[in-house]
Amino acid sequence: MSFEPAASLEIIHARAQMLTVIRQYFLSRQIIEVTTPVLAANTVTDPNIESLSVATHQGEMFLQTSPEFAMKRLLAAGSGPIYQICPAFRAGEEGERHNPEFTMLEWYRPNTSLSGLMDELQHLVELLATNFGVVWSVPRRVTYHQLFEARFNLNPHQVDVRELLILAHREFPQSVQHLGAAEGAKQLDDVRDLLFSQGIEKSLMSPHFVTGFPISQAALAKTGEVDGEDVALRFEMYWYGLEIANAYDELLDSSELVGRAEKDNKQRKEDGKPTRQLDNRLLSAMDSLPQCAGIAVGIDRLLMCLTNSQSLEDVLAFPFSIA
Amino acid sequence: MASYSTNEFKSGLKVMLDGDPCSILENEFVKPGKGQAFSRVRMRNLINGRVWERTFKSGESLEGADVMEYEMEYVYSDGEYWHFMKTDGSYEQLGADKAAVSESLQWLKETEQYAVTLWNDNPINVAAPNFIELEVADTDPGLKGDTAQGGTKPATLSTGAVVKVPLFINIGEVLRIDTRTAEYQGRAKS
Numbered sequence: 395m396s397f398e399p400a401a402s403l404e405i406i407h408a409r410a411q412m413l414t415v416i417r418q419y420f421l422s423r424q425i426i427e428v429t430t431p432v433l434a435a436n437t438v439t440d441p442n443i444e445s446l447s448v449a450t451h452q453g454e455m456f457l458q459t460s461p462e463f464a465m466k467r468l469l470a471a472g473s474g475p476i477y478q479i480c481p482a483f484r485a486g487e488e489g490e491r492h493n494p495e496f497t498m499l500e501w502y503r504p505n506t507s508l509s510g511l512m513d514e515l516q517h518l519v520e521l522l523a524t525n526f527g528v529v530w531s532v533p534r535r536v537t538y539h540q541l542f543e544a545r546f547n548l549n550p551h552q553v554d555v556r557e558l559l560i561l562a563h564r565e566f567p568q569s570v571q572h573l574g575a576a577e578g579a580k581q582l583d584d585v586r587d588l589l590f591s592q593g594i595e596k597s598l599m600s601p602h603f604v605t606g607f608p609i610s611q612a613a614l615a616k617t618g619e620v621d622g623e624d625v626a627l628r629f630e631m632y633w634y635g636l637e638i639a640n641a642y643d644e645l646l647d648s649s650e651l652v653g654r655a656e657k658d659n660k661q662r663k664e665d666g667k668p669t670r671q672l673d674n675r676l677l678s679a680m681d682s683l684p685q686c687a688g689i690a691v692g693i694d695r696l697l698m699c700l701t702n703s704q705s706l707e708d709v710l711a712f713p714f715s716i717a
Numbered sequence: 718m719a720s721y722s723t724n725e726f727k728s729g730l731k732v733m734l735d736g737d738p739c740s741i742l743e744n745e746f747v748k749p750g751k752g753q754a755f756s757r758v759r760m761r762n763l764i765n766g767r768v769w770e771r772t773f774k775s776g777e778s779l780e781g782a783d784v785m786e787y788e789m790e791y792v793y794s795d796g797e798y799w800h801f802m803k804t805d806g807s808y809e810q811l812g813a814d815k816a817a818v819s820e821s822l823q824w825l826k827e828t829e830q831y832a833v834t835l836w837n838d839n840p841i842n843v844a845a846p847n848f849i850e851l852e853v854a855d856t857d858p859g860l861k862g863d864t865a866q867g868g869t870k871p872a873t874l875s876t877g878a879v880v881k882v883p884l885f886i887n888i889g890e891v892l893r894i895d896t897r898t899a900e901y902q903g904r905a906k907s
Contacts (some may be wrong), residue, residue: 442753486724486775489746568770572755587752611751630750637750
């Protein structure tokens, strides 16, 4: 049996170089590096993220899908700006752009707006692009609405699900069979996701910051009115058709958090998935959590962009299949 | 038969879809940002050979198809079925109908081995070896000394296949043929 890594030694070195640049960047900005547990008693309630569980002497625990909860507990305790580079796990996610275990860079800045965080991400990636000598342009800032308008000539926030379904069947006849017979809000999200992933995402080759996602996709971001539309206050960065980063103006309202967790679990039940109890330690941290913006960056995908690699396998020493 | 979930869909896996056995060629995992994951799967229908694409919800499953491939020796045809014999020592014989042998019909030669695909123990496809040696049954007389020129002529082989051969080839000679392109490769080494 072969012991050799999937990634070339050149890429292994490139990863080390990338991590060094990132750490120097945060050092220069007085954002401190933290380490929190990878294994925890609770996990996300998100209906579309599956956690891996581990049997421990304390009972079932979960491998983190992101370090968000623990980092928010630190922020609530007054840590100030913090970052972490750590493994994250998502059950069942395996493909050219997914590996069940991946590396996440996550950072939080108290008293910072979403656009302030956008500027910071832009500086960091620009620094990396320059260091690696790859083509870089200032990210285009666009809304989810604008992208749908440009590609499909419709407003994704005010559209009939039937109209979207007809469009999906016409544009992507080979990609609609999984939509099935779900109903209501979930179906609307499923069709919007299909249109976005098949019709828009892959075309975002130059760097883009996308804002104004539907409120149903808010996760732990605040929601609010922007340009007369109720949207989630978050943004995603795309580069080479890949989702690279995901940022929130972090939700501070604990009753809203409870409400969203209940809704998530209702959906999980409908989908036949196990329900997930809301992390009570996160809940009790909410009242002390300062206004902050937080962001998660997929380090492995970013390395793909910086090294012009086609698949995650090319940038991982030992991808899941040979781990 | 076991059933397989989308994350077990690997290239080469045989599954049942709409009543037909299919072979999975490619499985692309798609996970829209906050949305539900799905798989875009390319597969070949093993009955009609068509390749098609469709999506499945992550976690959805399909029943496995009882599809096996055997090296089998062609024995004879009774006009309705083409009979093949297993080479594993069992001497078991199975009859393939015209639909199953159609793509290899013109390359069927007794005692030659073929890859026979069985679904629920019935042959559904017969694939010829990439190269086969066949005797020339009929062709115009060969031109002596014309071994360097590039001209060709049609030749009918013992199986009925018609291929283009160089002008110097004669009836009774055994030729090596690429069955994928129906092209003459050379005289068989005797």
